Amino acid sequence: MSIVDVRTPDPKRFIPGATGDWEVIIGMEVHAQVLSNSKLFSSASTEFGSEPNANVSLVDAAMPGMLPVINEECVKQAVRTGLGLKAKINNRSIFDRKNYFYPDLPQGYQISQYKDPIVGEGKIIISVGPDRQGQFEDVEIGIERLHLEQDAGKSMHDQHPAMSYVDLNRSGVALMEIVSKPDLRSSDEAKAYLTKLRSILRYLGTCDGNMDEGSMRADVNVSVRRPGEAFGTRCEIKNVNSIRFVGQSIEYEARRQIAILEDGGAIDQETRLFDANKGETRSMRSKEEAHDYRYFPDPDLLPLEFDDAFVEALKADLPELPDDKKERFVRDLGLSVYDASVLVSEKAIADYFEAVAEGRDGKAAANWVINDLLGALNKAGKTIEETPVSPAQLGGIIDLIKDGTISGKLAKDVFEILWNEGGDPAEIVESRGMKQVTDTGAIEKAVDEIIAANPDQVEKAKAKPSLAGWFVGQVMKATGGKANPQAVQALVKSKLGIEE
Amino acid sequence: MTDLTSLTIAEARAKLSAKEITAVELTDAYLGAIEAANETINAYVAVTPEKAREMAKASDARIAAGNAAALEGIPLGIKDLFGTEGIHTQACSHILDGFEPRYESTVTQNLWNDGAVMLGKLNMDEFAMGSSNETSYYGPVKNPWRAKGSNLDLVPGGSSGGSAAAVAARLCAGATATDTGGSIRQPAAFTGTVGIKPTYGRCSRWGVVAFASSLDQAGPIARDVRDAAILLKSMASIDPKDTTSVDLPVPDYEAAIGQSIKGMRIGIPKEYRVDGMPEDIEALWQQGIAWLRDAGAEIVDISLPHTKYALPAYYIVAPAEASSNLARYDGVRYGLRVDGKDIIDMYEKTRAAGFGQEVKRRIMIGTYVLSAGYYDAYYLRAQKVRTLIKRDFELAFQAGVDAILTPATPSSAFGIADEDLASDPVKMYLNDIFTVTVNMAGLPGIAVPGGLDRKGLPLGLQLIGKPFEEETLFKTAHVIEQAAGRFTASKWW
Numbered sequence: 001m002s003i004v005d006v007r008t009p010d011p012k013r014f015i016p017g018a019t020g021d022w023e024v025i026i027g028m029e030v031h032a033q034v035l036s037n038s039k040l041f042s043s044a045s046t047e048f049g050s051e052p053n054a055n056v057s058l059v060d061a062a063m064p065g066m067l068p069v070i071n072e073e074c075v076k077q078a079v080r081t082g083l084g085l086k087a088k089i090n091n092r093s094i095f096d097r098k099n100y101f102y103p104d105l106p107q108g109y110q111i112s113q114y115k116d117p118i119v120g121e122g123k124i125i126i127s128v129g130p131d132r133q134g135q136f137e138d139v140e141i142g143i144e145r146l147h148l149e150q151d152a153g154k155s156m157h158d159q160h161p162a163m164s165y166v167d168l169n170r171s172g173v174a175l176m177e178i179v180s181k182p183d184l185r186s187s188d189e190a191k192a193y194l195t196k197l198r199s200i201l202r203y204l205g206t207c208d209g210n211m212d213e214g215s216m217r218a219d220v221n222v223s224v225r226r227p228g229e230a231f232g233t234r235c236e237i238k239n240v241n242s243i244r245f246v247g248q249s250i251e252y253e254a255r256r257q258i259a260i261l262e263d264g265g266a267i268d269q270e271t272r273l274f275d276a277n278k279g280e281t282r283s284m285r286s287k288e289e290a291h292d293y294r295y296f297p298d299p300d301l302l303p304l305e306f307d308d309a310f311v312e313a314l315k316a317d318l319p320e321l322p323d324d325k326k327e328r329f330v331r332d333l334g335l336s337v338y339d340a341s342v343l344v345s346e347k348a349i350a351d352y353f354e355a356v357a358e359g360r361d362g363k364a365a366a367n368w369v370i371n372d373l374l375g376a377l378n379k380a381g382k383t384i385e386e387t388p389v390s391p392a393q394l395g396g397i398i399d400l401i402k403d404g405t406i407s408g409k410l411a412k413d414v415f416e417i418l419w420n421e422g423g424d425p426a427e428i429v430e431s432r433g434m435k436q437v438t439d440t441g442a443i444e445k446a447v448d449e450i451i452a453a454n455p456d457q458v459e460k461a462k463a464k465p466s467l468a469g470w471f472v473g474q475v476m477k478a479t480g481g482k483a484n485p486q487a488v489q490a491l492v493k494s495k496l497g498i499e500e
Numbered sequence: 501m502t503d504l505t506s507l508t509i510a511e512a513r514a515k516l517s518a519k520e521i522t523a524v525e526l527t528d529a530y531l532g533a534i535e536a537a538n539e540t541i542n543a544y545v546a547v548t549p550e551k552a553r554e555m556a557k558a559s560d561a562r563i564a565a566g567n568a569a570a571l572e573g574i575p576l577g578i579k580d581l582f583g584t585e586g587i588h589t590q591a592c593s594h595i596l597d598g599f600e601p602r603y604e605s606t607v608t609q610n611l612w613n614d615g616a617v618m619l620g621k622l623n624m625d626e627f628a629m630g631s632s633n634e635t636s637y638y639g640p641v642k643n644p645w646r647a648k649g650s651n652l653d654l655v656p657g658g659s660s661g662g663s664a665a666a667v668a669a670r671l672c673a674g675a676t677a678t679d680t681g682g683s684i685r686q687p688a689a690f691t692g693t694v695g696i697k698p699t700y701g702r703c704s705r706w707g708v709v710a711f712a713s714s715l716d717q718a719g720p721i722a723r724d725v726r727d728a729a730i731l732l733k734s735m736a737s738i739d740p741k742d743t744t745s746v747d748l749p750v751p752d753y754e755a756a757i758g759q760s761i762k763g764m765r766i767g768i769p770k771e772y773r774v775d776g777m778p779e780d781i782e783a784l785w786q787q788g789i790a791w792l793r794d795a796g797a798e799i800v801d802i803s804l805p806h807t808k809y810a811l812p813a814y815y816i817v818a819p820a821e822a823s824s825n826l827a828r829y830d831g832v833r834y835g836l837r838v839d840g841k842d843i844i845d846m847y848e849k850t851r852a853a854g855f856g857q858e859v860k861r862r863i864m865i866g867t868y869v870l871s872a873g874y875y876d877a878y879y880l881r882a883q884k885v886r887t888l889i890k891r892d893f894e895l896a897f898q899a900g901v902d903a904i905l906t907p908a909t910p911s912s913a914f915g916i917a918d919e920d921l922a923s924d925p926v927k928m929y930l931n932d933i934f935t936v937t938v939n940m941a942g943l944p945g946i947a948v949p950g951g952l953d954r955k956g957l958p959l960g961l962q963l964i965g966k967p968f969e970e971e972t973l974f975k976t977a978h979v980i981e982q983a984a985g986r987f988t989a990s991k992w993w
Contacts, residue, residue, distance in 0.1 A: 061833060063601060065709050069743055099823075103830075103832050108824065108826075294871060296824070299712070300744065
């Protein structure tokens with residue numbers, strides 16, 4: 001396979017070394033667990049967190065004479081994912097056996113796809129930034145292929161002094177291995193790639209993307225070179241299980257390789273492990289120690305074939321993906337590109353936003369979700385799934401502002417009450433007397449009092465009309481924020497004799 | 501009263517349904533015969549008398565109630581390769597010591613569903629790798645046939661040697677067997693019995709210990725052609741648990757017996773006339789040709805030009821698949837475990853002790869041909885050869901040939917522990933020279949006795965058919981059987 005370099009070296013991404021600049025080249029192989037009720041070739045459950053060996057069929061335990069039967073739902077999920085990656089779907093693909101011995105691999109081989117994967121080339125647009133000017137940069141990252149394969153079981157070495165235990169619950173669970181082209185040029189790009197890929201999988205509902213449960217793991221291939229030169233020798237960092245660690249491992253590995261090269265050494269092609277505690281990578285096995293997997297087509301399985309109609313039907317049912325959603329938010333709801341990007345970054349946030357925006361002003365909904373809700377979640381260290389304020393509650397606040405019941409300022413207080421105590425926004429406003437004062441008589445009285453008490457300011461404001469705002473502020477303060485700000489503004493201006 | 505074990509399945513079926521005999525009587529007759537003979541013949545590695553009597557009793561009840569199924573009360577022997585729930589299933593290998601599955605293979609389940617009675621598990625070459633039944637962990641099986649005036653023990657062929665010997669020695673009414681390169685047809689030929697390897701995909705492989713998945717196929721060994729047809733009808737099925745099983749209805753094979761072969765075109769492939777082939781084999785072949793011509797078939801010379809590459813290609817494809825299929829026998833979950841200082845040491849000790857010489861040889865060959873740098877030269881080329889062999893047959897069939905007649909084996913049964921064969925495994929592999937092509941092409945093939953050689957040992961003829969045209973084979977084999985007669989070993993055991 002010849003690898004094409006599609007990127008132009010960009011000094012912004014260079015890593016300065018002692019002897020000049022370096023460029024890091026990254027390619028990723030992401031293992032994403034297919035969301036399905038049963039395993040790739042057996043009817044055993046895929047439920048996470050079951051008792052060890054509770055979800056093991058005769059096939060998963062590789063009993064003599066057992067045969068794999070493909071799970072059609074897993075095939076559909078792989079095709080959906082391929083479509084989401086704008087990739088070529090291969091109507092004919094082949095399952096191969098990858099042979100090696102390991103106690104958590106009962107068959108002595110993993111059923112995978114080698115030469116003929118179910119999905120071919122595709123692409124992902126990642127957004128890197130913001131830079132110092134607050135700008136985002138879109139970069140297209142090539143997808144080499146996606147194939148289906150079985151997961152292995154789990155060896156447990158801490159259960160018995162002399163023996164290892166094996167849990168086969170994961171054995172045979174369907175994975176999609178999604179291989180990128182070596183198009184990534186910084187740890188930030190790698191993190192953005194993984195984030196975007198996870199987001200696409202979640203939108204599609206083909207993988208839950210929960211890296212802490214092992215539903216998604218990344219093998220990261222890293223090499224360095226002088227900008228513009230040929231690709232260097234790569235090392236593969238295995239099984240990195242968080243986006244943050246992907247970034248850290250690349251930073252460490254790139255600098256390790258640069259140090260060796262600057263000392264006149266050479267990089268050994270090898271497999272490495274990332275030690276999250278120490279923040280470093282260390283050698284796992286060299287190229288010479290690499291397995292000879294003896295791939296060959298699995299004779300128990302016929303080639304996997306489906307027609308265009310099968311793909312078209314899946315395409316027709318595909319959910320809206322983040323890039324399309326972003327475009328729609330900008331186009332139809334009038335959101336800024338930045339706001340739209342934030343809202344679509346995670347499917348759960350987009351879902352939340354759309355629930356709030358339903359039948360309401362999109363911009364107002366976006367502001368509340370981004371500034372208030374996400375701000376509060378971020379501060380509290382909570383995810384969108386853990387939000388104490390539901391879309392209906394937040395929508396209720398926006399409605400109360402719109403119909404003039406509360407001011408924008410008091411609405412923030414209502415949000416805070418909902419966050420801490422819950423409840424119904426309208427009831428809270430009612431019971432706590434937070435209703436906006438629209439009675440012009442009461443407001444007028446307050447305006448008159450402030451004007452009377454501050455003759456100096458009145459003089460200044462007459463010369464400089466923008467100072468009217470000070471009066472508005474004072475009136476709001478005097479009315480406990482309940483006065484209608486528009487009404488106050490109008491009254492202040494008219495009393496001060498300032499033209500609208 | 502006649503010895504019940506001399507009845508064919510069809511005869512026993514008639515007597516059972518006429519209530520002249522009971523299934524329990526029939527089963528007891530076989531259990532008695534096994535008890536008396538098995539120490540000598542060694543056809544069974546596990547006998548299940550309680551289960552057999554219990555099943556026979558149930559059959560009698562169903563017969564009494566008028567609910568008899570197709571094989572009601574027929575006592576069968578089951579090759580040790582078939583998974584049988586709660587019963588010895590060890591592929592006659594040390595590495596599966598003590599293994600009793602919690603599942604029943606589709607083929608045997610089909611037989612039990614049709615009322616058959618299980619007598620026990622039959623000896624075989626370890627993991628079905630062998631042509632003499634001498635690689636079995638449970639020792640060789642003795643062929644019920646001996647050469648005239650000789651006391652020399654002969655092999656029953658392999659790998660289904662236990663199945664063939666049990667049928668020939670009347671230790672079961674019929675037996676299940678499997679055929680990867682000739683393992684049904686060669687032992688059938690060596691024992692004067694009838695064995696059919698159906699089209700690949702006709703019988704489910706689910707629950708059958710795998711040797712070479714793309715070649716393995718179950719089939720019956722029986723006393724005569726009709727019995728083979730009766731058994732295959734029950735064994736065959738469509739099975740969603742085996743994706744290589746084929747979605748075609750199973751015909752009533754027995755109905756083909758007795759049909760005319762007038763006007764059928766029988767191909768005689770010139771490539772099957774090999775150097776050094778004994779005169780007896782050549783004479784047998786000519787005799788077969790004459791019988792079919794006499795019955796109204798048209799004999800045509802055909803060419804299957806890639807035949808000579810079949811055996812070498814087979815000994816790449818089959819070991820390659822086997823090396824992977826046998827990787828699961830690692831001492832971790834079931835069967836034999838020999839402890840070691842670490843996991844690798846445990847694997848090595850277990851597999852060194854658990855596998856016999858021939859199995860190890862094939863694992864080594866298979867591992868080698870799949871290795872990086874050798875895959876293209878061996879495995880990939882062998883697969884290409886396979887395609888060409890398949891094409892040879894397709895062209896012959898397209899040209900109007902209905903079936904192909906060949907000898908089943910290049911010789912009659914040879915001696916146990918034959919020094920010439922023991923010293924050179926390739927000589928042993930040559931036993932499969934007429935049969936492997938059929939597996940490589942996935943076609944059906946039947947071996948039917950054609951006569952005795954000058955030593956008085958049975959010889960078999962092979963008929964090869966189009967995919968899923970087993971009926972053609974049954975009716976043609978029946979013509980041969982009618983002309984040649986049936987052959988029964990004289991009892992010496």
